[in-house]
Amino acid sequence: NRNGNANEQGENDPTPVRVPENPVIGLAKALTAGPTANAAGDWTMTFTYQLRNIGDVALTSVQLTDNFASVFGPEGTVVTGPTPVASGSCSTTAANGTATLAVGASCTAVWSVVIRGLTPGKTYNNTATVAGTSPAARVVTDISDDGAEIDPDRDGNANELGENDP
Numbered sequence: 714n715r716n717g718n719a720n721e722q723g724e725n726d727p728t729p730v731r732v733p734e735n736p737v738i739g740l741a742k743a744l745t746a747g748p749t750a751n752a753a754g755d756w757t758m759t760f761t762y763q764l765r766n767i768g769d770v771a772l773t774s775v776q777l778t779d780n781f782a783s784v785f786g787p788e789g790t791v792v793t794g795p796t797p798v799a800s801g802s803c804s805t806t807a808a809n810g811t812a813t814l815a816v817g818a819s820c821t822a823v824w825s826v827v828i829r830g831l832t833p834g835k836t837y838n839n840t841a842t843v844a845g846t847s848p849a850a851r852v853v854t855d856i857s858d859d860g861a862e863i864d865p866d867r868d869g870n871a872n873e874l875g876e877n878d879p
Contacts, residue, residue: 736847737768739863740855755792755829762822765863766814772845776810779841785828794826
């Protein structure tokens with residue numbers, strides 16, 4: 714108000730300094746058992762997913778999604794699953810979107826699925842997606858890379874060309 718008194722209310726405002734966040738999540742997926750035909754002619758498969766926080770902030774609401782019906786349909790139908798397997802450290806929490814990942818942390822989800830109507834000899838390309846939420850409510854995602862490495866070139870970006878192959 715230019716009255717010569719610099720200590721009045723509204724004239725001593727702090728200067729905000731916001732440090733930007735860089736949330737990044739990565740996902741790798743491998744077929745670790747099967748496909749194995751059972752007596753009913755269905756195929757049982759087990760997939761292992763590696764989820765890792767490669768960003769600089771913790772992630773919450775981490776959820777893994779794998780749409781088997783769209784991959785194996787219309788000829789194949791999901792009989793059961795995906796079913797979280799207890800051997801994974803975040804099999805269930807990643808399925809229901811309640812997993813959390815600290816900076817640099819990773820977890821393993823193991824899911825099994827039974828599919829009916831698959832064609833022997835045919836290749837089905839299957840990818841999964843993971844999403845997580847940063848403290849600033851920014852949702853980050855990644856499409857799975859085949860194998861166990863979420864960021865094969867180790868550049869801190871798991872969601873680039875050549876790293877989201879089925």
